[in-house]
Amino acid sequence: MTQHQAADTVVIGGGQAGLAAGYHLRRLGIDFVVLDAQAAPGGAWQHTWDSLHLFSPAAYSSLPGRLMPPQEGETYPDAAHVVDYLTDYEQRYALPIVRPVRVEAVHRDGTHLRVETGAGNWRARTVISATGTWWRPFLPAVPGRADFKGIQLHTVEYRSPADLAGQRVIVVGGGNSGAQIAADLAYETDLTWATLREPRYLADDIDGRALFDHATARRRALDEGRSDTGGVASLGDIVAVPPVRTARDAGLLKAQPMFTRLTATGVEWPDGTRADADAIVWCTGFRPALSHLAPLGLRGPRGHLLTTGTQAIGEPRLHLLGYGDWTGPASATLIGVGRPARDAARAIAALLGNA
Numbered sequence: 001m002t003q004h005q006a007a008d009t010v011v012i013g014g015g016q017a018g019l020a021a022g023y024h025l026r027r028l029g030i031d032f033v034v035l036d037a038q039a040a041p042g043g044a045w046q047h048t049w050d051s052l053h054l055f056s057p058a059a060y061s062s063l064p065g066r067l068m069p070p071q072e073g074e075t076y077p078d079a080a081h082v083v084d085y086l087t088d089y090e091q092r093y094a095l096p097i098v099r100p101v102r103v104e105a106v107h108r109d110g111t112h113l114r115v116e117t118g119a120g121n122w123r124a125r126t127v128i129s130a131t132g133t134w135w136r137p138f139l140p141a142v143p144g145r146a147d148f149k150g151i152q153l154h155t156v157e158y159r160s161p162a163d164l165a166g167q168r169v170i171v172v173g174g175g176n177s178g179a180q181i182a183a184d185l186a187y188e189t190d191l192t193w194a195t196l197r198e199p200r201y202l203a204d205d206i207d208g209r210a211l212f213d214h215a216t217a218r219r220r221a222l223d224e225g226r227s228d229t230g231g232v233a234s235l236g237d238i239v240a241v242p243p244v245r246t247a248r249d250a251g252l253l254k255a256q257p258m259f260t261r262l263t264a265t266g267v268e269w270p271d272g273t274r275a276d277a278d279a280i281v282w283c284t285g286f287r288p289a290l291s292h293l294a295p296l297g298l299r300g301p302r303g304h305l306l307t308t309g310t311q312a313i314g315e316p317r318l319h320l321l322g323y324g325d326w327t328g329p330a331s332a333t334l335i336g337v338g339r340p341a342r343d344a345a346r347a348i349a350a351l352l353g354n355a
């Protein structure tokens with residue numbers, strides 16, 4: 001028989017969102033455990049490309065309770081610094097995290113939720129899902145994708161320009177990942193950058209600080225019944241972090257319109273123009289990693305679930321944390337996840353009768 005362990009709250013995912021949830025659950029005296037599929041702390045930050053730096057300074061990239069220390073010599077810390085910070089954070093607050101444990105499914109089980117994992121089942125009264133998006137890369141359905149004989153990578157597989165040095169590379173995508181990876185590759189490869197629309201850079205003096213302030217002001221306006229100031233997308237798509245700015249200003253980031261199909265040897269635009277390529281790097285985004293919640297039969301647009309704040313509509317014992325603005329303004333950022341984590345923990349305390 002499968003053994004059951006029990007906790008009032010099971011947090012699924014031990015990246016930054018799961019840690020922020022743990023911080024607030026602990027403060028409210030709730031009995032909880034965090035189950036994380038990774039073997040080591042740091043969530044997705046362990047797997048990003050080598051040159052990735054945050055788009056905000058350390059002090060603006062902090063989880064609740066503890067400021068991220070600055071990284072020596074860097075205004076914008078790198079991913080390894082974030083991993084160190086998250087490692088220290090979970091130790092400092094002695095968060096009960098079990099690794100590596102992948103949650104396969106969450107089922108309703110009378111008054112409880114049953115959390116099924118490869119390492120046995122957990123009985124929980126409430127669940128916070130904080131599994132991120134990195135684990136579900138999105139690739140657009142471009143005709144001919146299977147015909148292309150060269151290398152195809154998604155953002156999650158890209159590591160460094162050395163891997164593609166001297167090759168003809170097409171980077172697809174006009175968001176931050178596309179711009180940063182194009183800038184990374186601009187010096188060592190024969191680069192083509194294909195974007196759906198002309199790249200929209202934020203003003204050079206805008207970084208993650210201003211984005212967070214904008215998201216906060218928007219939340220306040222909406223809470224006070226004032227008119228919507230627009231999401232951060234209204235400011236532009238690409239934060240002009242120093243490497244992007246440098247490559248752009250050197251004329252190395254000239255975007256082409258999106259091609260319409262792949263051939264065996266490259267890509268083709270609507271007017272029949274072709275370009276040969278050795279590799280294509282798809283910087284085309286992510287979807288929330290929610291397959292473990294499928295047994296609950298909850299639905300929503302674009303792979304999201306419907307929520308009020310972080311609480312799932314149709315299953316009040318379930319909260320979703322960190323995936324994007326649909327689970328709280330800027331909740332998919334280090335600094336932004338603290339507030340929705342606090343709200344989720346408070347709602348759970350009320351439901352459990354701990355409030």
Ligand code: FAD
Pocket residue numbers: 012013014015016017018035036037038042043044045048053054055056061101102103104130131132133134135177208289292321322323332333334335
């Ligand atoms: P993750 O870090 O993905 O953590 C989720 C955890 O859940 C992982 O450990 C995963 O293994 C685990 N998990 C997944 N499925 C299961 C399962 N079924 N069972 C158990 N565990 C599971 N934000 C900023 O604030 N500043 C930035 O500069 C910034 N730059 C970014 C650059 C890139 C390229 C990307 C993609 C994102 C960036 N973000 C940035 C956004 C965000 O901060 C990161 O995506 C962050 O990793 C999200 O944290 P998370 O905890 O929600 O998810």
